[in-house]
Amino acid sequence: MDERHHDQIAKWERRWIAASGLMSLVFVILIAYNLATEGGHIAQVAARGTPETLLSREIFAEPGLRITGPGQAQVSIVAQAFNFVPERIRIPVDTEVTFYLTSRDVIHGWQVVNTNLNVEVIPGEISVLRYTFTRPGTYLTVCNQYCGIGHQNMLGEIEVVSASDFARVDDDDAMVADVVDGAQLYAANCASCHGPAGAGIAGAFPPLAGHAAELAEQSRPYLIDSLLYGLQGQIVVRGTTYNGVMPAWGQLSDDEIAAVLDHIVELGGPSVEPFEADEVAAERGKGWSPSDVLEFRRQVIGQ
Ligand code: HEC
Ligand SMILES: [Cu+2]
The missing domain is CATH 2.60.40.420 (Cupredoxins -  blue copper proteins)
Known part of the structure; x- marks a missing residue:
């Protein structure tokens, strides 16, 4: 190897070192600029x-x-x-x-x-x-x-x-503030899983349109409990198997649970008497787990 090649290589090495140094400098300037203008907001x-x-x-x-x-x-x-x-x-x-x-x-x-x-x-x-x-x-x-x-x-x-x-x-x-709106509660808490009109997603989230009213006909306490305590484990809805987790909604008030239940039973199916806050209150305090609700579902609804 002659000297000429070494010089050539060294020249390119210096250029690349300068380029990466410059890049680091740009990054530091960007961070400093952001901190100076926006401030750091680290949780x-x-x-x-x-x-x-x-x-x-x-x-x-x-x-x-x-x-x-x-x-x-x-x-x-x-x-x-x-x-x-x-x-x-x-x-x-x-x-x-x-x-x-x-x-x-x-x-x-x-x-x-x-x-x-x-x-x-x-x-x-x-x-x-x-x-x-x-x-x-x-x-x-x-x-x-x-x-x-x-x-x-x-x-x-x-x-x-x-x-x-x-x-x-x-x-x-x-x-x-005092008006409890079931449709609004549904849109805010339930629609992301069960869909805006309660159609559900086959295999992931059961449909509520039509189905919730059928559940209410079979057992109103079950429908209330599924909201208060959640539901976990395998169920079959209209021939489709679901094995997911429905979170508990006990943090909603009795009025709110009644209002959201009224909303889902009105999405279709047989007509159902409106839910009362007292009816919801009567189901509270059982301390059930989502699996207890599944057990109850097996008794009053079926598989
Ligand atoms: C994070 C997703 C999710 C949210 C949010 C959610 N659910 Fe569910 N829900 C599920 C899943 C999953 C199941 C089925 C659970 C299983 O497979 O055991 C279910 C089941 C149900 C059932 C019982 C159906 C049956 O056949 O027994 C009802 C009723 C119900 N949900 C109503 C609601 C209402 C009302 C809300 C809003 C307050 C809501 N869900 C919010 C996921 C959700
Ligand atoms: Cu998220």
Whole structure:
């Protein structure tokens, strides 16, 4: 080998070293620019435990927004297959918000589009982070961790409004707060799995349209229990086998359970007497597991 070749190689080596050095510099500048303009928003772990113990904490008893002082608020959000509770949050602009996030079931993501908020929401952990929205507008929130068959439907919204709009809208809400809307509860809690019209997905989520009314004819307590305590194990609906997990909805009030049941029995099938809150209350406190509900289903409905 003569010297000439060595020089040639050394020249290219120097160029590549310079190029990779330059690239690292660009990355560092981008990170520094982002930190300087947006600030770092890295979630901290506030608590660990089982999902049940974390969800029984006061902050998650009624998830959503709480104004804690002038220019300060708290927002708690529960992620679950396949939605965020609450789905929609209204926040006054220029308010320092402390977000508390946890998951009821599997790992989810919570990314607020057009901001640098991006949290991995882990069952058994409460993640905390602070953020101040300085521009009014509607921000989309998405789950960015694949969490199951309804993952792509796992969307939410943060509406950032001026202080005066916030006060006004809050009054409007107070006026309608007492009206429990079964269709709305269904859309927010059930549609991601059972479909917007209750058609289900063959083999994954049983249909409710028509089927729920048939179940109610056979056993109203069963239908209530399936919501209060969930359902797990093999069932057959209209010749199709399902072997999934239906989460428990005991966190909904008696009125809300009755309203959502009225909605699903009205999706089709035989006509059914409206459900009463008392009827739901009578089924509470049995402390059943989803497998107990399956056992009960075998007795009153069949396979
Ligand atoms: C995460 C997905 C998911 C969500 C959300 C969900 N379900 Fe289910 N549901 C299921 C699965 C899966 C089953 C079947 C369970 C099994 O295979 O044992 C089921 C079963 C049921 C059954 C019993 C059907 C039968 O034949 O016994 C009813 C009733 C029901 N769901 C109603 C609802 C209502 C009402 C909501 C909203 C409050 C809801 N579900 C939310 C997944 C879901
Ligand atoms: Cu998810």
